[in-house]
Amino acid sequence: MSRISQVALADERRITLRVNGREHSRTVSVRMTLVDFLREVLGLTGTHVGCEHGVCGACTILLDGSAIRSCLLFAVQADGSDITTVEALGTPDHLHPLQEAFRDHHGLQCGFCTAGFLMTSVAFLRETPDPTDEQIREVLGGNLCRCTGYQGIVEAVRDAAQRLQATSPEPRATNPDSIE
C-alpha cells in the first residue's frame, strides 16, 4: 500500500497476511480485532475468544513467531505479518507432542482455554527448551483455566519439553500447515 494511503484516515483497509503458511487478502473494518478476523472471516475457530481485554489468554496466537493476545491487535495491524494458530499445531491423527502431553496429563477438561495454553507453550518451549518448574509456572500465569487447577497443565508442559528434546532435531512435518 502506498505511503499516502497509510496516512489517510480509513474505515476499512485491504490487508494481506499469511496464516498457517497460507496467504489471505481481505478488506477489513479497521476496528475488527485479529481474533474476530481469524474466527469470523477466515473460519479458523480453533483460537478462542474469552475476555477480550487481554486477561484470560484464550486468544493467544503467534505473530511473526511471538506469542501475543489476538484480542488486543486489530486485524489491520497484522497486514504483512505471519500468523500461526492452533490449527497448525497437529492433526487429530498426528498430534503435536505438546498436544499429546496435554492429553496424557489431563491438561484440559472443557478445552476452552487450551488453544491459548498450547500457543503460549509452543513459543515458550522454543525459547526455553529445558525450563524449570518456576519458569513454566511464570509463563502460564498469563493464561486462565477454570477446570484443571493448572497442575496437569504444568506437568504437560514439563513432559512436552522432554518429548520435544528427545525427538530433536524434529523431522519435517508432512502437513504443510504444521509447525514444529
Next chain:
Amino acid sequence: MKPASFKYAAPESVDEALGLLAEHSHDGKVLAGGQSLVPLLNMRLARPHVLIDLNRVAGLDYIREDNGTVAIGAMTRQRTVERSPMVREKLPLLWEAIQFVGHPQIRNRGTVGGSLAHADPSAELPAVAVASGATLVARSPRGERTLNAEEFFVSYLATALEPDELLTEVRFPVHGHRGTAFLEVSRRHGDYALAGVAAMVTVRDGRCEGVRLAFTGVGPVPIRIPEAEAALAGRAPTDGVFAEISGIVSARLDPDSDIHASADYRRRVSGTLAARALAAAVSRT
C-alpha cells in the same frame, strides 16, 4: 465489533505521526503496543474518533548508550528491553521491574513509551522512571522538549504531554555503582501491583546516600517520600534503620481502598516492601 467505530491511520514517520496528531489532537488517540488502550477501546471506555497507530513508524525502536544515559525509543517493546544485555548491565532496576509488567504475551507487544504515556497509577515503569530520575523526550510540530519523570506524571492516566505532543524517547541515567531493587505485591504474577516500590541507594564508607524510593499503586502518580529517603541518608544500613523507614512509609502514604485491597493493607505492604527493597538494594551495591 468490540470497539466503537473510529478512523485509522498508520503513519510511517514521526513527522507524519505528528502531523496527524496536530490535526486530531482533541479527538485522536495514539496507539502504541495497545496492551492498555485496546482493552479500553474494547470495553468502550475510550471512544476516540481517530486512532493513530505508531507501529509502522520508523526510528522509535532502539536502545542506545549515550553519554552516561541509556536512551530507549518509545516504541521499543518491553520484551526487547527485558532481553537487552545493555539494560541488564546498565539499568538493573528497569530490567528487574519490567519482568513484572503483564505477562510475556503482553510484553511482546507492550512498549516502554506506551506504558509511560498511559501513566497507569499501578504500573511499574513510571515508578522506575521516577526512582531513576529519567528524562522523557516529547516532540510536536513546535519542536522538542524534555521533561523529568516527576513533572511528567500529573495524575491518574494523565501526563504533562500537550495534546499535540508525542513521547518519542526516555533517557535513564546509568545506575553505575548504585544498588537497586524492585518489589511488588499483586494477586498473581503479571497483574497490576496492589503496591510496589522501586529503590535505589549508594553506600560509601558504610553509610547510605543517594537514596530514592518510588512507590506504585498507592497514589495517582509514583510517590516519593522525602522524609523516608532522608532517614537513611548518612546512616549505616541496619535492620533497625530499615524498620524505622518502613514505619515512616506506612505513616506517610495515603492510598485509596478498592475491591482488591484496603488502604491499610497497601500502607502496611508498602512499608514492608520498602524495608525489603532497601536491604536488597544495599546488598547489590
